[in-house]
Amino acid sequence: xxxxxxxxxxxxxxxxxxxxxxxxxxxxxxxxxxxxxxxxxxxxxxxxxxxxxxxxxxxxxxxxxxxxxxxxxxxxxxxxxxxxxxxxxxxxxxxxxxxxxxxxxxxxxxxxxxxxxxxxxxxxxxxxxxxxxxxxxxxxxxxxxxxxxxxxxxxxxxxxxxxxxxxxxxxxxxxxxxxxxxxxxxxxxxxxxxxxxxxxxxxxxxxxxxxxxxxxxxxxxxx
Ligand code: GRF
Numbered sequence: 022x023x024x025x026x027x028x029x030x031x032x033x034x035x036x037x038x039x040x041x042x043x044x045x046x047x048x049x050x051x052x053x054x055x056x057x058x059x060x061x062x063x064x065x066x067x068x069x070x071x072x073x074x075x076x077x078x079x080x081x082x083x084x085x086x087x088x089x090x091x092x093x094x095x096x097x098x099x100x101x102x103x104x105x106x107x108x109x110x111x112x113x114x115x116x117x118x119x120x121x122x123x124x125x126x127x128x129x130x131x132x133x134x135x136x137x138x139x140x141x142x143x144x145x146x147x148x149x150x151x152x153x154x155x156x157x158x159x160x161x162x163x164x165x166x167x168x169x170x171x172x173x174x175x176x177x178x179x180x181x182x183x184x185x186x187x188x189x190x191x192x193x194x195x196x197x198x199x200x201x202x203x204x205x206x207x208x209x210x211x212x213x214x215x216x217x218x219x220x221x222x223x224x225x226x227x228x229x230x231x232x233x234x235x236x237x238x239x240x241x242x243x244x
Contacts, residue, residue: 024053027107027211031059032097034115037068039133042200043110043207044075052204053211057104060097062116084116094122101126108210111165112203120167128217130165131210133203135195137161137177142170147188147195158182158191160199162206164217173222175206175215 031040040059046052059072060080072079080100087093093116101109111132123130136146138161150158159179166172178198182191209215209224216223 024212026053026055028057028104029054029108029110029207030057030101030104030106031072031110031112032101032114033059033061033066033068033072033112034063035066035068035113037066037071037112038196039112039199039203040068040110041071041075043112043204044072044077046204046208048075052208054108054207057106058100060100062093062097062114068113090119091121094119098122098125108207110203110207117169118165123165123167126165128164131162131175131203131206132165132170132172133199134161134163134170135192135199137179138163138170138174147192150182151186151188151191156182158195160195160202162202164222173217173220175209175222175224176202178202 029043031043033040037059043052043054044056047054047056056077058078058080059069060082061069062082062084064081064083069079069081082093082097082100084090084093087096107129109126109130111130114132134142134146136142136150137157137159140155141149147158157179159177161177162175163170164172164175178201180194180198214225216226221228
């Protein structure tokens, strides 16, 4: 691994399993990043304990403590910018962010979403996929733009929807892929291999939509 480490700040609201996947790879030397801080908008997010356990600095910026979204986001930005991050990683961060903040981190803020965007933006994706009868589902990592779940796609992973799947079983199948593709996207960014051109993400100068898909996805078979 030759790239010098980049500074990363991670934003969470909940359990923090995607954050953990990034922490694990960073610690294992597979990711050229230093995680400067983990910030949660919910004081009781289980992910905070995981971050502390990993020896990371944590902050709570509770949106309920602020009179407006603008005031909350201003405080959030100030805290984030103390670490001058190259990359801001949203990992289960459950607040919709406004334009000033999104534009401030344009091209350096990523999110992971549990669906094959542009299909199923928003909440409750697993239940909605099951209800729709779709046979394929998955996860997407994308750069964040003011359009919610609408930013340029970096990498996606597909999983099959199988007969008898419950919401939980399907969520677990997707989550396993999330834990694979989010560190991958962070690594590509850290290695300066990503570029946004005309609203599309290029990897090593090329558009390679299949990159990062799992074997399961490529062959269309369940594991
Ligand atoms: C993940 O499914 C992610 O795609 C979505 O929220 C969930 C967060 O899970 N944005 P975790 O907190 O990373 O475990």
